[in-house]
Amino acid sequence: MLLNNIFLKILSVLLAISLWLIVATSDYDQIQFNVPVKLINVPDKKVAVTDESLINVTLNGPRLVLNSLSYNDVSVEVDVSNFSGYKTDYRIKPSDVKVPSSVNVVRIQPAEITVTIDKIIHKNIEVTPAFIGEPAEGFKVGSLQITPSEVEVTGAASTLNDIDYIETLPINLSGKSEKMSYSVGLKKSSGIKKIDPSQVEVTVIFSENMVKRKLSNIPVTVVKKNKDYIYKLLTNEVDVQIDVRSDIADSKDLKKRINIYVDVSQLAPGQYLRNIEYSSGENIKIIEITPGKARVEVTK
Missing domain, CATH: 2.170.120.30 (RNA Polymerase Alpha Subunit; Chain A, domain 2)
Structure with a gap:
């Protein structure tokens, strides 16, 4: 048993050294990612909203590591717990960009964002459908039924005060001519914390064009x-x-x-x-x- 443990420890050390050598001797390269900004540690009964939905980050590191990166491996997290006032202009630091240890942050664009700490309100908002694709030749959308036609949205006052309607996720009409019904979710933009209900029923009836x-x-x-x-x-x-x-x-x-x-x-x-x-x-x-x-x- 003791010999087995020693053998496993030696094997682990050898594997670690091998991986380090591969990374250390790999060619270095650069790669860009567009990643969303995540605002963390938001005060209770408040909501944080940023004016930039995506941040472009340029990373430098071993080509082997960069080629294995996915969008889930890169994120931008901004701690807003110490932000004071309604609006704060914040310069993103390389340490706010979460990447593997062997990767360096070369550039952040835009480098500065505006963060709004706002009160949370509730508002009933009309639902409108979003469509992609075209119906079958000779047909068009004749009538629509959306149930419910309004939903209660919870979010930042500055966001909801400017919203008159909320869209569904895209409904594909490609090649359709017969009546169809979909249970579909709603688009949740920055500043919106909750939509109730989170899905609506959309019935589309086609007519001859x-x-x-x-x-x-x-x-x-x-x-x-x-x-x-x-x-x-x-x-x-x-x-x-x-x-x-x-x-x-x-x-x-x-x-x-x-x-x-x-x-x-x-x-x-x-x-x-x-x-x-x-x-x-x-x-x-x-x-x-x-x-x-x-x-x-x-x-x-």
């Missing part, structure tokens, strides 16, 4: 002919104003989806001014036809 188009020279046809008569259209083309879903609005066959016609089933020989009738494909709504009537000549 209709756009206007004017089509010219649409041919007029005759339907329900009597085989004993001859029909001649004196008005054989019209212009059509339509609402059409955006994804088919510029399709080359759009005119083919619209049927303009005159019903001649009740006409005896003579000349007539008949109402123009129509039918159309899905996702097309006829708004106006010019002219609205067609002259028809019927002979035997």
Whole structure:
């Protein structure tokens, strides 16, 4: 047992020396990190807010160590327990930047921040959704329901007095066209300590995205002919104003989806001014036809 303990101690010393030699003989390099400022030791019933959300720090050290660093290994912590007054301009010290012992802080940008020690207040604030991505082609957001529509926010008075709404975390609409519901969190910015409730239910209902188009020279046809008569259209083309879903609005066959016609089933020989009738494909709504009537000549 004693020999085993001695062997383990010798092995530990050798490993430590090996690691030190690797670090000591490694090439040195520099790396930059953007890290948030953490304000610690805030007085009771107060909240601390800084005007800078991220600090850029340049670090120097063995390349082996720097390459293994993650954002969780670097932080900026400012002790505000001794700050007096409402606002304090504070110059960040290298010792405020928490890094591994073999790494040195070369530069801090910005080097100075303004810290506000403020009273805590409560405020009911309206919730607004934040979206990313676009719905499926031909669709848009039609209506929204947010439950609850307001939340109680606790935080710095200077922050909340300037806030009229609070956003949800991004909701992805990419390729969506069917009704969807999400339970989603809310963005918690600097100066906000608590949001109650911390999540809201957002229901999104999509509608067709209709756009206007004017089509010219649409041919007029005759339907329900009597085989004993001859029909001649004196008005054989019209212009059509339509609402059409955006994804088919510029399709080359759009005119083919619209049927303009005159019903001649009740006409005896003579000349007539008949109402123009129509039918159309899905996702097309006829708004106006010019002219609205067609002259028809019927002979035997």
